[in-house]
Amino acid sequence: MKHLLNLLAAVALLVWGTHLVRTGVLRVFGANLRKILVQSMRNRFTAALSGIGVTALVQSSTATSLMTSSFVGQGLVTLPAALAVMRGADVGTALISVLFSADLSWLSPMFIFVGVVLFITRSATVAGRVGRVLIGLGLMLLALQLVVEATEPLFSSPAIRALLASINSDVLLEITIGSVLAIVAYSSLAVVLLVAAMATSNVVPLDVALGLVLGANLGSGLLAVLTTAKSAVSVRQVTIGNLLFKVLGVAIVAPFVGLWIRYVQPQLPNQTHGVVLFHLAFNVVISVGFIGLTQWVAKLVTHILPEPQQPAGTTRPHHLDPSALSTPSLAISNAAREALHQADVVETMLIGTLDVIRNNDLRLAQELRQLDDTVDQLYSAIKYYMTRISREALGEEESRRWTDIISFTINMEQIGDIIERVIIDVEDKKIKPQRNFSEAGMAEIVELHGRLVANLRLSMSVFLNGNVRDAQKLLEEKARFRDLERAYATTHLDRLSDRTTLSIETSSLHIDLISDLKRINSHICSIAYPILESAGALAPSRLRESRLGNIEG
Known part of the structure; x- marks a missing residue:
């Protein structure tokens, strides 16, 4: 029971660290990030690059999705441009997962110490908000260490191993579990890092881990759809279009997981690299491959979810998203x-x-x-x-x-x-x-x-x-x-x-x-x-x- 509580606490710390980084960056750079997104949407390729950069900063493709969909709701950008941003956003969060998979444990105490000093002494200034970001980064690195330490004794139990073995080779179940975890954690990044740590500790087989990664990607799209469920139609069109891309990507890539394990994994040093690089490869492939489909998907989403005709002189709030x-x-x-x-x-x-x-x-x-x-x-x-x-x-x-x-x-x-x-x-x-x-x-x-x-x-x-x-x-x-x-x-x-x-x-x-x-x-x-x-x-x-x-x- 103690080991289970330690694992849950480590996962919660990982999620909380991700939240601190995301909110801290938005407090420091929020207005500038909005300007970057709006100004970069001249074509689909610059829009995708801006999505990579913004998501790398806020460490959440969901946050980028919500910002972008709000711009569409305000009429600042078009739906195809917003979908191009989301193609880059998925690559951005995958790059962050690769970065955090490296051995950066030595940075954790330094980030936490410097961050706490800045946050306490200058909480109302930009330096204090940067301190909040450093605290979040330090907690994420610390949480990853705790996840590895907590999983080793917990998953050495024969009962737990038998339970995990039951989902082996069931790709649909793996994708479903990964999706649920991403929604509950409010972060696909946290789930991918958790799965990578579990794969390194041999808690789950690599094929199961890759199925969970696909599910985490799908879950981030579902999370954005659920978050904007009560928003204006123009806002929901972005998240639904992004979800369609993810569903299509998972459907195409899932049958080829075995090829990754057979041909790519032997060239990599460990299971962690196999998980995070698979996550990166998945998002790069579907982003590059699908960026030419943004216009087509935008038309499809508009057909599936058309904007209702507002009567002349409508008095409802227009912009309170x-x-x-x-x-x-x-x-x-x-x-x-x-x-x-x-x-x-x-x-x-x-x-x-x-x-x-x-x-x-x-x-x-x-x-x-x-x-x-x-x-x-x-x-x-x-x-x-x-x-x-x-x-x-x-x-x-x-x-x-x-x-x-x-x-x-x-x-x-x-x-x-x-x-x-x-x-x-x-x-x-x-x-x-x-x-x-x-x-x-x-x-x-x-x-x-x-x-x-x-x-x-x-x-x-x-x-x-x-x-x-x-x-x-x-x-x-x-x-x-x-x-x-x-x-x-x-x-x-x-x-x-x-x-x-x-x-x-x-x-x-x-x-x-x-x-x-x-x-x-x-x-x-x-x-x-x-x-x-x-x-x-x-x-x-x-x-x-x-x-x-x-x-x-």
């Missing part, structure tokens, strides 16, 4: 895109409000009020999605971005509420009593409304790009709008003094309306504060204009 949550930098990007979608809905409401005021359009008023429900739903969806992003996994800049997104969506939700109340007031105080604003009063409302729309669009640009000069301009517009609101309130009172009939009838609505427009503008302009504060350009009571002059947008 759950599979991206394992890559915090990507999830932050998704949330920002969804926040801009929410702002687009608010802009539609704001533009339509002027048509309601001008034309007394009750039908349009009803439609705009319903859009406020959409704004509220998007706010709730973004907020829930953001709470699922691990704050510990975010760097300093991404943490600020997290806060900016929350602040932006709150402001958009509050603007939607104010617009809804404005429309209700216009219905009750203007449309139903059949009243109209004076010509001068209407001109003032049109002027304020035009400035609001322009400021909203500027605020969306500030939120997207973080441009300091645009943020400064937004706060300057806030002051101008406040001055206009005061001036128009005064001119309205002058019209009342002149006993202008239309002004008297709509006086309450007019005053409330320009006040509400000023409140909307305040919410719009408040988006500039976090940008200016992070740039050190915001004083408690005023902008540090002299300092801003030296800051480039």
Whole structure:
């Protein structure tokens, strides 16, 4: 029992080490890895090379698959290019297994020691995150040693050997077991390294080990499909296409396992090399051989799993991909895109409000009020999605971005509420009593409304790009709008003094309306504060204009 627990603990340590390396690399290089993947997809061959490089860093073809499928879901890359990336990703994880199969035990204590020192002393910096990666690498190397030590006494038992012998020469069973292990461990790399260690200790015959390796490859494809099961269709198309490649590869290679044992294995120094090099050869062969089929497989997957036709004006969240949550930098990007979608809905409401005021359009008023429900739903969806992003996994800049997104969506939700109340007031105080604003009063409302729309669009640009000069301009517009609101309130009172009939009838609505427009503008302009504060350009009571002059947008 003790030996079994030792083996389970060693396997768990191997999986945990792989997880630490993957999450650590994503924290340090997450944004850059996304840029590399997107920029490299000009053709299938550069896409495959980028897949090799990214997967070698994150040590998980599943992580690369999830990142790539998210890009397809956002419309950043095409499905054939994403499938080409996955061909390279499989080679990348195979190369890592070859590297770790070498005798690197001497590196384990050094990696763990240096990693712990960096992580404890500088946990909030890039050095601390690199330390996390080193800890993971050290634990993986240590775990491999423990696996070998734990398997020797455990599998010397006659009962265990008889059990393992029962799966000998049953390729389908071996593939099934390997697939299950890869899914449970959330890492085909960990399973391949475990199988290599077991083969070295003569725990399993080499033919069984190679069958388990094929199963681990198939399991990594199944794992990605299961992880994205609730994602958008465009995201699932990538993982299903990748799984089709793996199924085809396993079906072609499985009958030739005996040839590897007969002709290739005798040329290799030991069983470990036989397992990891078979894993590498399998992925190189199917990646090189199948890379020309990416267009064909993409068409097949699109036919099997077509994207549903979304009705015009659909209000569901477009970019909140759950599979991206394992890559915090990507999830932050998704949330920002969804926040801009929410702002687009608010802009539609704001533009339509002027048509309601001008034309007394009750039908349009009803439609705009319903859009406020959409704004509220998007706010709730973004907020829930953001709470699922691990704050510990975010760097300093991404943490600020997290806060900016929350602040932006709150402001958009509050603007939607104010617009809804404005429309209700216009219905009750203007449309139903059949009243109209004076010509001068209407001109003032049109002027304020035009400035609001322009400021909203500027605020969306500030939120997207973080441009300091645009943020400064937004706060300057806030002051101008406040001055206009005061001036128009005064001119309205002058019209009342002149006993202008239309002004008297709509006086309450007019005053409330320009006040509400000023409140909307305040919410719009408040988006500039976090940008200016992070740039050190915001004083408690005023902008540090002299300092801003030296800051480039």
